Amino acid sequence: MPATITKLQTGAVRLRADQAEALRQTVLSFPDLPEQAVGEIVAAIDRETASRSGWTFIMLGPAQNAVVVRWIMQHSSQPQRAAVVWAECFLEVRRDTAEIMLTRSALAARTGVPADEVSRIMSELETCGAIIRRREKRGVRYFMNPTVGTHLKGAARDKAQATAPRLAVDNTP
Numbered sequence: 001m002p003a004t005i006t007k008l009q010t011g012a013v014r015l016r017a018d019q020a021e022a023l024r025q026t027v028l029s030f031p032d033l034p035e036q037a038v039g040e041i042v043a044a045i046d047r048e049t050a051s052r053s054g055w056t057f058i059m060l061g062p063a064q065n066a067v068v069v070r071w072i073m074q075h076s077s078q079p080q081r082a083a084v085v086w087a088e089c090f091l092e093v094r095r096d097t098a099e100i101m102l103t104r105s106a107l108a109a110r111t112g113v114p115a116d117e118v119s120r121i122m123s124e125l126e127t128c129g130a131i132i133r134r135r136e137k138r139g140v141r142y143f144m145n146p147t148v149g150t151h152l153k154g155a156a157r158d159k160a161q162a163t164a165p166r167l168a169v170d171n172t173p
Contacts, residue, residue: 020045023045024042024045027041027045028042028096036141039094039097039099039101040101042094042096043092058090058144058149058150058151059152059157060148060149061147061148064147064167065148065149067167068125068128068130068167069083069086072086072124072125072128075124075128076121076124077120077124078113078120078121081117081121082121082124082125084111084112084113085111085113086121086125086130088107088111089131089142089144090144090149093149095151096151097143098143098146098149098150098151098152099142099143100131100142100143102142104118104119104140107122122142126142127168128167129145129165129166129167129168130145130167131144131145132145132165145164146160146164147161148167
């Protein structure tokens with residue numbers, strides 16, 4: 001039988017993690033909160049709990065990511081900048097919705113890519129199917145295509161991937 005390594009945590013750390021999860025669930029279920037506010041609060045909770053554990057994980061389809069990177073290198077108007085923006089998107093993905101919790105200006109500030117170029121790159125990433133864009137009254141929201149990267153597990157992941165747009169690129173090497 002293989003051994004299992006368990007990280008020991010103090011009662012205070014376990015309590016804080018439990019409180020964070022309870023807060024997260026309360027925010028998600030609270031009626032009439034604006035979706036953007038919910039997203040920002042949940043993302044902040046996720047960042048806090050992830051920083052305590054030291055790691056955040058996203059299941060990344062390596063073949064699909066390679067397809068996106070190849071597409072960027074062959075078709076983007078600014079391939080190096082697009083690759084940097086693409087990589088940055090993975091750092092702030094909301095766990096329950098796959099929303100990329102970075103605004104155009106935040107992506108610009110983090111990457112050094114001008115905001116108008118960030119918009120152009122995000123349009124390119126949408127064109128190839130790497131991200132999903134939703135236009136709303138309050139602006140544009142971006143989501144990671146779950147066929148490329150997701151936090152979801154099991155049946156939830158399968159359902160999200162089944163209904164997601166397919167990469168609009170040839171995925172042969």
